Amino acid sequence: MSRIQTTFAALATQGRKALIPFITAGDPHPDLSLPLMRALVAGGADIIELGVPFSDPMADGPTIQRASERALAHGMSLRRVLGLVSEFRRENATTPVVLMGYANPVESYGVEAFARDAREAGVDGVLVVDYPPEECASFAATMKAADIDPIFLLAPTSTEQRYAEVAQIGSGYIYYVSLKGVTGSGSLDLDEVAQRIPLIRQQVGMPVGVGFGIRDAATAARIAAVADAVVIGSRLIEEIENGDAESATERVTTFLAGVRTVMDGEAP
Amino acid sequence: MQMQDLPYNLPDAGGHFGPYGGVFVAETLMPALAELREAYSSARADPEFKAEFAYELKHYVGRPSPIYHAKRWSDLLGGAQIYLKREDLNHTGAHKINNCIGQALLARRMGKPRVIAETGAGQHGVATATVAARYGMECVVYMGSEDVKRQAANVYRMKLLGATVVPVESGSKTLKDALNEAMRDWVTHIGNTFYIIGTVAGPHPYPMMVRDFQTVIGEECKLQMPELAARQPDAVIACVGGGSNAMGIFYPYIPFAEVKLIGVEAAGHGLNSGKHSASLTAGRSGVLHGNRTYLLQDENGQVTETHSISAGLDYPGVGPEHAWLKDSGRAEYVTITDDEALQAFHDLCRLEGIIPALESSHALAYAARLAPTLARDKLLLVNLSGRGDKDMHTVAEASGIQF
Numbered sequence: 001m002s003r004i005q006t007t008f009a010a011l012a013t014q015g016r017k018a019l020i021p022f023i024t025a026g027d028p029h030p031d032l033s034l035p036l037m038r039a040l041v042a043g044g045a046d047i048i049e050l051g052v053p054f055s056d057p058m059a060d061g062p063t064i065q066r067a068s069e070r071a072l073a074h075g076m077s078l079r080r081v082l083g084l085v086s087e088f089r090r091e092n093a094t095t096p097v098v099l100m101g102y103a104n105p106v107e108s109y110g111v112e113a114f115a116r117d118a119r120e121a122g123v124d125g126v127l128v129v130d131y132p133p134e135e136c137a138s139f140a141a142t143m144k145a146a147d148i149d150p151i152f153l154l155a156p157t158s159t160e161q162r163y164a165e166v167a168q169i170g171s172g173y174i175y176y177v178s179l180k181g182v183t184g185s186g187s188l189d190l191d192e193v194a195q196r197i198p199l200i201r202q203q204v205g206m207p208v209g210v211g212f213g214i215r216d217a218a219t220a221a222r223i224a225a226v227a228d229a230v231v232i233g234s235r236l237i238e239e240i241e242n243g244d245a246e247s248a249t250e251r252v253t254t255f256l257a258g259v260r261t262v263m264d265g266e267a268p
Numbered sequence: 269m270q271m272q273d274l275p276y277n278l279p280d281a282g283g284h285f286g287p288y289g290g291v292f293v294a295e296t297l298m299p300a301l302a303e304l305r306e307a308y309s310s311a312r313a314d315p316e317f318k319a320e321f322a323y324e325l326k327h328y329v330g331r332p333s334p335i336y337h338a339k340r341w342s343d344l345l346g347g348a349q350i351y352l353k354r355e356d357l358n359h360t361g362a363h364k365i366n367n368c369i370g371q372a373l374l375a376r377r378m379g380k381p382r383v384i385a386e387t388g389a390g391q392h393g394v395a396t397a398t399v400a401a402r403y404g405m406e407c408v409v410y411m412g413s414e415d416v417k418r419q420a421a422n423v424y425r426m427k428l429l430g431a432t433v434v435p436v437e438s439g440s441k442t443l444k445d446a447l448n449e450a451m452r453d454w455v456t457h458i459g460n461t462f463y464i465i466g467t468v469a470g471p472h473p474y475p476m477m478v479r480d481f482q483t484v485i486g487e488e489c490k491l492q493m494p495e496l497a498a499r500q501p502d503a504v505i506a507c508v509g510g511g512s513n514a515m516g517i518f519y520p521y522i523p524f525a526e527v528k529l530i531g532v533e534a535a536g537h538g539l540n541s542g543k544h545s546a547s548l549t550a551g552r553s554g555v556l557h558g559n560r561t562y563l564l565q566d567e568n569g570q571v572t573e574t575h576s577i578s579a580g581l582d583y584p585g586v587g588p589e590h591a592w593l594k595d596s597g598r599a600e601y602v603t604i605t606d607d608e609a610l611q612a613f614h615d616l617c618r619l620e621g622i623i624p625a626l627e628s629s630h631a632l633a634y635a636a637r638l639a640p641t642l643a644r645d646k647l648l649l650v651n652l653s654g655r656g657d658k659d660m661h662t663v664a665e666a667s668g669i670q671f
Contacts, residue, residue: 054570055571055572056439056445056448056571058294058448058451058558059293059294059296059451059452059455061452065438066438069439072570077568078568078569079568103292104554104555104565104570104571105568105569105570107555107569108565108567108568108569129294130292130294130555132291132292132293132294132295132298134282135291135292153294153295153296155294155295155298157296157298157300157458158295158298158299159299162298177294177295177296
């Protein structure tokens, strides 16, 4: 069983839901990325989503774009992100790491080389935001052959036919985008989420995580009541931004632990 | 591959031109693009839509635009005869309006009351604001904050036309960032908003749709050249940033194997300076803004900042159909530096009494390079895609003159 499957299976037996924090690798500085990953685990992360910075993050809001720009200014690259994951793996063999980013850095690296090196580094899943299923059949197959889960997005606007396409090509879990907009925007419709998730889960046969627009513990808990995982990104990056870099790890652990407590308390 | 021997029927149903094009966007945009594809495919087949488009082009834009034989300039160059397709005479002063009218009519047909656009120098923004005023639509234009500063007159023009101009502060604060921001607006307001992309790039169906709306340029040339010069040209020359004016004039000539198609990219300060916008000449395949195409990028796949004296060519990507035309060999792509373009700009002003846009000046400069190498009975057709009134400030600055 993959690390991602093992994680969801273990949580299911405990009646808990996965907490998936997102940070951008290299933000605020590459030297802080490994300490921040440790801080996420200390705060209760079940899976870590690691953003691969890109110069033109079209689907992200201003917060994650700023994080990307800070990381790139410090010379972060896909190659260095893989190095970071290897370092993390030396000390943590259980927490799954999912890379999230855009197609161009991966294509520039070379898909075959990326699959090989990502597997070597201990990457568990890859979500390429601008690879919809119709453009990446061969990419997804290459990832699967390297035992890496190709993870896909579904949105409130996705049709049931999209569910089927994503179920066929993806694995690991589904990332449900909980609002119409970019990452970090504020108009989350909880009722809509509650209605959609059971339907999606039934059709895709994978755990369903929800993200985009989750900004506090209470919302996370309400999402956790219906979904299998809660993804928190922009809010966490704001936590990193608001204060000095050295104490960012403490702020991240404190914030995430707060979410974890409320989430576990209210999850069924 | 000998494409000329085959019927040219691209893109495929998924929007691919060989390995290029496609739909590389986040899931959140997929349904909006599906809706657009469906609406465009029904409009494209509807004689009433076509008639309305033609009516607007004739009575609002002033089409057909003439072809002009630049005889003095040709004589002075001492070789091939240069003919200019006068898109500079269109309403709003460039070819951009053709596409904006098409997309605005489509937006109206789809019941979308709000249009958005990205703009670099402001030409596409002005054209979009113009058609929004014409059809009574709300209009928001995204423009890099650097460009807002450099193009104050066009910002004011858009405001006069009733548009809201939003300065974009992210990234390099130029065209590509404005495009990112417009995409974000679209994904957030999908229900009531139509995104009018200004060039033959972006996710399918944009490259095809914008090309289709611009092919009126080449279709007119096909009729006008035999009338004026008794035959079709030996070469068609157009500047390429995103590449919409070039696709518009090239496309109808693709089946004419004897007509050379030449796209001219901006070499800025020179290809070796790193300060240029020559994606096809100096870039490699990549994915940006919803399509796979040639892209200027660093070794890590990060999109690099570009330079050209003409803001309209200052873009790191290029329309995917140009990528395909290059690989297949049907079109040839060359480069012209800032200085060469400026020289052609001044020559056309002095010798023909036409002030060309700096973008179009790149095509003119290549024609000036090519003409003396050819016999006097050879015909070069250059797309004069826009007029240069907007460039007064830039040209004056380059000549060390202050207003």
